[in-house]
Amino acid sequence: MSGRGKFISLEGGEGVGKSTQVKALAAALRQRGIALVETREPGGSDGAEKIRELLLTGDDGRWSARAEALLFAAARADHAEKTIRPAIEAGTWVLCDRFVDSSLAYQGGALDLGIAEVRAVNQFAIGELFPDRTLVLALAEGGARARARDNEDSDRIGGRPAGYHQRVDLAFRQIAAEEPGRVRIVDASGSPDEVTRRLLDQLEDLLP
Ligand code: TMP
Secondary structure, eight states, rough: OSOOOOOOEEEEEESSSSSHHHHHHHHHHHHOOEEEEEEEESSSHHHEEEEHHHHHOOOOGGOOOOHHHHHHHHHHHHHHIIIIHHHHHHHHHEESOHHHIIIIIIIIITTTHHHHHHHHHHHHHHHTTOOOOEEEEEOOOOHHHHHHOOOOOOOOTTTSHHHHHHHHHHHHHHHHHOOTTEEEEEEEOOOOHHHHHHHTTTGGGGGG
């Protein structure tokens, strides 16, 4: 098969079952005969995995908001260049556990840097390499808040207070409203199989 592979990202706040769904969606796509690379952020290339360590460990105040946004963007630039672009240019699909929309929501929306400002920094990092489709797993507000609060093995960012995670959820909804073609909110309630089916429904027009 010739042509570029599709680039799909999976997003969502804490505790919405994203890791389970990345695996399930990858398996479902492979079953349809699609050659697929699974990757994640922050990380996904040697350099970006090193930056991940800097971003997710230590005190909450370890980085200023701007430094944090720039570190995510630096990791993303390396990941895009070393892993994502070569794969899609070779005709392989890429399924990424978080990508640029996490920065728009967690740093732009929830840290008050502004979604547009963080988008500009990321455009410098990745050029036009935005996903063909971004699926945002979401639970009703109360559920998402409780999961964030009860998340015991949180990292530096996951462990931020419930109000922060509420702003993350709101920002994801705002991004989806602004870019309805690319970004889709998917209900994360119900059984894992049901959720995987909803995700696949949102990819229908991209499937071969
Ligand atoms: P994970 O829990 O999906 O591995 O993600 C790690 C944490 O990093 C999670 O709390 C979300 C956060 N994050 C950002 O704040 N901005 C970003 O751009 C990315 C990719 C992740």
